[in-house]
Amino acid sequence: MPKSQNINPKEVRKPKFIEFGKIPVNQYNKSIEEEKKIFTKEDFLRIYHDMVVIREFETMLNLIKTTNEYNGIPYNHPGPAHLSIGQEAAAVGMAYTLDADDYIFGSHRSHGEILAKGLSAIHRLDEDALYSVMKNYFGGSALKVVEKGFQGTIKDLAVNFLLYGALAEIFARENGFNKGLGGSMHAFFTPFGIYPNNAIVGGSGDISVGAALYKKINRKPGIIVCNIGDASMGCGPVWEGITFATMDQYRTLWDGEYRGGLPLIFNFMM
Ligand SMILES: Cc1ncc(C[n+]2csc(CCOP(=O)(O)OP(=O)(O)O)c2C)c(N)n1
Numbered sequence: 437m438p439k440s441q442n443i444n445p446k447e448v449r450k451p452k453f454i455e456f457g458k459i460p461v462n463q464y465n466k467s468i469e470e471e472k473k474i475f476t477k478e479d480f481l482r483i484y485h486d487m488v489v490i491r492e493f494e495t496m497l498n499l500i501k502t503t504n505e506y507n508g509i510p511y512n513h514p515g516p517a518h519l520s521i522g523q524e525a526a527a528v529g530m531a532y533t534l535d536a537d538d539y540i541f542g543s544h545r546s547h548g549e550i551l552a553k554g555l556s557a558i559h560r561l562d563e564d565a566l567y568s569v570m571k572n573y574f575g576g577s578a579l580k581v582v583e584k585g586f587q588g589t590i591k592d593l594a595v596n597f598l599l600y601g602a603l604a605e606i607f608a609r610e611n612g613f614n615k616g617l618g619g620s621m622h623a624f625f626t627p628f629g630i631y632p633n634n635a636i637v638g639g640s641g642d643i644s645v646g647a648a649l650y651k652k653i654n655r656k657p658g659i660i661v662c663n664i665g666d667a668s669m670g671c672g673p674v675w676e677g678i679t680f681a682t683m684d685q686y687r688t689l690w691d692g693e694y695r696g697g698l699p700l701i702f703n704f705m706m
Pocket of ligand 1: 636667706
């Protein structure tokens with residue numbers, strides 16, 4: 437791949453030490469007053485709203501798994517559902533400033549990320565674009581269900597569409613975002629920038645790098661966020677992905693507008 441990268445053996449074989457700079461850890465120390473200057477009251481309400489939606493979604497799944505019932509409605513779901521209760525803020529914080537052009541990939545525990553990214557995309561897309569997405573997705577089969585008897589704004593309809601599509605997917609239903617074939621761990625909805633999650637721990641660690649390379653080479657707008665669990669740091673493909681994403685060639689050999697790193701963030705969920 438290198439066009440010309442000169443390596444002087446006299447230089448590289450010299451006895452020396454490799455030294456690392458400081459890596460910042462736990463450096464966040466803003467006060468509530470400082471944060472209030474960055475976000476508006478509407479922002480805070482929307483952040484809280486999105487977190488509550490995710491918490492209730494996961495609580496509902498937990499009740500269905502453990503009691504076969506939610507709000508008096510009996511249902512049985514024998515399939516997998518890895519919940520993310522307690523991680524709502526991490527998911528909403530990750531998605532809040534992303535556009536529909538920004539893509540997320542995830543792990544086996546990604547319901548919260550899917551909903552957070554979907555809610556963020558719904559907020560950013562205009563009503564015509566939203567309606568067209570819903571109408572054209574698998575012939576509008578999910579839209580038909582949520583539209584029945586619905587009275588409200590297109591944005592509210594889109595929220596119902598998101599919740600229904602994600603839930604139907606988890607329940608392996610035909611109206612699910614992926615016709616129920618992906619399920620809890622492989623759900624995705626690309627019109628909102630929600631790319632597949634992955635049952636293989638760390639599986640998104642290298643797929644995300646490929647997606648970021650695609651964006652860079654094709655000069656597509658947006659960035660990639662790779663959401664994976666901390667245990668995936670023990671997986672080889674994640675290190676391969678990180679190494680590939682930080683190759684010196686991007687800085688030293690790629691010319692003009694292609695110079696520089698990939699539009700990629702690794703976001704480790706603890
Ligand atoms: C390559 C691979 N190894 C092992 C597993 C089994 N497995 C499923 S979840 C999990 C733990 C993942 O931990 P982490 O990424 O920290 O996420 P958490 O479940 O703690 O949110 C393991 C080992 C797997 N799915 N894939």
